[in-house]
Amino acid sequence: MKNLLVALCLVLSTSAFAQELNNWQKQKVEKEVTQMTEVMGLSEKQVKKITKIKTAQVIDSQEIGKTVTKGTPEAKKAWQEQGKKFDAQVKKVVSDDQWKKWTSCNQKKPTKTAKKSSLNEKQSKKIEAQVKEMTEIMSLTKQQQIDVTEILIERQQQNSKLYARKKNGETIDKEVYTALSKETNDKLVAATSKNQMNRWWGRNK
Structure with missing residues (x-):
């Protein structure tokens, strides 16, 4: 192998x-x-x-x-x-x-549709709104929009799992959220470009 x-x-x-x-x-x-x-x-x-x-x-x-x-x-x-x-x-x-x-x-x-359907309506709309804003600020191509959407769905699903564990009384270290954010940002940079992501990160400056 x-x-x-x-x-x-x-x-x-x-x-x-x-x-x-x-x-x-x-x-x-x-x-x-x-x-x-x-x-x-x-x-x-x-x-x-x-x-x-x-x-x-x-x-x-x-x-x-x-x-x-x-x-x-x-x-x-x-x-x-x-x-x-x-x-x-x-x-x-x-x-x-x-x-x-x-x-x-x-x-x-599970298909991508099934993957997305695991989100509730509020989560789906939030991701759609974020991708729309990212497209406007970063000038995303259609393929980048697809890739970014997939990354954000995955991140939301990871957040939901952590929330469920926390709700069951488990303590989630801050480092877990930090590592998850870094992993997501690395994937977004790979799916787009560093220059595009710098525009996104600096949008409120």
């Missing part, structure tokens, strides 16, 4: 395609390919091929984000067609048994 992850990192660091990704996007590709490796038992050769496919998919997503409006029927159709196209490429790399394992795993895995 260690050798396979080394192969994955090598492709992400040397591939001409991968040079077009920001750090956040590379992390997303690495996370998905790592999961695919664990579920399907990929070989080193398969890891390299699928990493390139998933990298190309992220780049294609950026182009789709520039041409469609989020939430429209056109956008839904574009994402569905994209998914089918890249799934077909992955299927050519793996065996039928490996693909069955992956599709079975995906049926059990």
Whole structure:
């Protein structure tokens, strides 16, 4: 497994395609390919091929984000067609048994919609408002808006878990919140840029 992850990192660091990704996007590709490796038992050769496919998919997503409006029927159709196209490429790399394992795993895995639906209405509106404000101040691209939204949803879910633990009488150290804030800020910088985040951090100065 260690050798396979080394192969994955090598492709992400040397591939001409991968040079077009920001750090956040590379992390997303690495996370998905790592999961695919664990579920399907990929070989080193398969890891390299699928990493390139998933990298190309992220780049294609950026182009789709520039041409469609989020939430429209056109956008839904574009994402569905994209998914089918890249799934077909992955299927050519793996065996039928490996693909069955992956599709079975995906049926059990919560979708992004399910992930977002775990928030209540107030939390969802708060995140939407923040992303809108960040877009205005930081001039976020559509792909950045998607990535930032995902990061903020994850942060809100982490906050909710900490609140539940605190409500049950557990003491949460201040360092836990500090580490969580740093982790979130690091992800936001990776998903956007340091200059953009400096604009956000300095908005009230």
